[in-house]
Amino acid sequence: MHVDLKKEVTRSSAGRFGIAAFALIVLLAIFAPLLAGYDPIGQSAHSFLAPSWSHLLGTNHVGQDIWSQLVYGARTSLLVGISVALLSTLLGAVVGTSAALIGGTYDSIVMRIVDALIVIPIIIVLILVAAYLRPSMWTIILLLSLLGWQGGARIVRAQALSLKEEMHVAAARSFGAGTLYLMYRHIVPDLSPILLVDFIYSMRRAVFMEAGLAFIGIADPNVVSWGVMMREALEYSYLNVWAWWLLPAGIALSLLIVSVTFIGHSAEPVMDPRLGGEASA
């Protein structure tokens, strides 16, 4: 389990591209107030202005500066992506390791719930819940996390089961180490590469889901989101505004998801070192 994730990812050109693109978007999000120039939700000019030096990507149907929206949209996508990834990876790790270590009835109950959550069409559940709650961004983060940990839990459990049989864990157990101690002292550190890959894929799914939900109208009205931008821009597809409104939002979102995909894909050998460079481009 001693594989260097950083080395693994930067070894392939796809991985390096992923890191570079992701870093670019992170910088965009961090320096959003400096780069934007306008309040992304305030009306800054007339509507449907074409791109110019004062409005790099023009303005939208209510006169908001599109470039500022694009820059602030990066914050929303990253914030949702990272928060959901953190929460759901944590949940998956706790459920997976505890199921593996405790075993017995607890294990079978928990794993049936995991399997059930895997086959349930999550997106429709989200739509139903959102239709009732009209959620804020933090509610969306919470919902995505609560409905997104099951895949990770299954992988973590499988790995923890095999770790449990390893010599040093068995030794610690024979010295009287409890389940909790074993979990955070022995199992979780050895699981970290797997948790990282789980984190990356959770983030990818969360970014996609946030944008997708926003695209169909489930979004916090006080937050700028690339999905909302695409939704609004699509309604005016008969005007020529899509070139600087719809496309930049779509490309930014795609770039983020592609970069995370590339990072994840090149980090995958960590999960199964036998694959070696097989999967890398």
Added chain:
Amino acid sequence: MRILSKRNVLTYAVALLLILSLNFILPRLMPGDPLAAIYGREALVQMSPQLQAELVQRFSLDQALWQQLGSYFAALFHGDLGYSYYYNAPVFDVILGRLPWTLLLVGLSLILSTALGVVLGIESGWRRGTRTDRSMLAGLMALNGFPDFFVGIVLLLVFGVILGVLPLAGAMTPYSGLSGGALVLDVLKHLALPLASLTLAHLAGGYLLTRNTMITVLKEPYMLTARAKGLSQRLLKYRHAGRNSMLPVITMTGIWLGRVVTGTLFIEIVFSYPGLGYLTYEALLFRDYAIIQGVLLLVAVFVLAANFLVDLSYAKLDPRVSYAR
């Protein structure tokens, strides 16, 4: 075999129970009048008092919670998924009317993307490490990263808006009175863009899987034997290696089958294609909760059935599976 099915049946039961309790409890957790919570305030305005009274009576909404639960199950048992206020029809009928469009779209795209993905995967894996292989891999992986609704939007912009050669929305020209060949052509024209988007969006899955298996298969001793026999390149590639690389793809397609609605949701919305995905979207817009609940339940049943079939066929295709689990 017995262990396998018992475990799965339990899983399916838990999944169904989760969805049923979500459908039952969620509206009843909302504050206020249960009828308003279940159907939404917008719906109540449009309902006649008779219909309201009938619904209250049918679902025992003026009774205790456990009696409501009883009525809820009794109604479900009769295939009664509730009433859609927006379409002014039973939910079940509304869903049934939309199902053919989704099946058409998904069925065709499933066939196309699987076939194309397998062929590309075989060719790419065969040329492993070459320039062609590496550019195909990078290209398809990038495509895999594009959100499906953006793929749809780009196609819509190029062919619908810029070139103007294909229709932007719907499944056929309304009130056109077309019939026969013209009607089929019209339907195909409307189908082209959503079908292409969906196929492109799901191409990478089959491709990556086939390519990976292909690479492993090519190392097998029987490939060396086949080569030594002097078989032609084409036979080697497709008959020997390709065929063996297809098994995992079949499994994946089976799993995909269960995601019919969730997979097409965004594409149907982009093209206003009148399938189940677009129906869900309309229901969300008009807060027609009964429709969303009905879709959720039916889709879940569909997913479970597909999973069950995959499990069954798997155990049949490969007897080792039933022992391994």
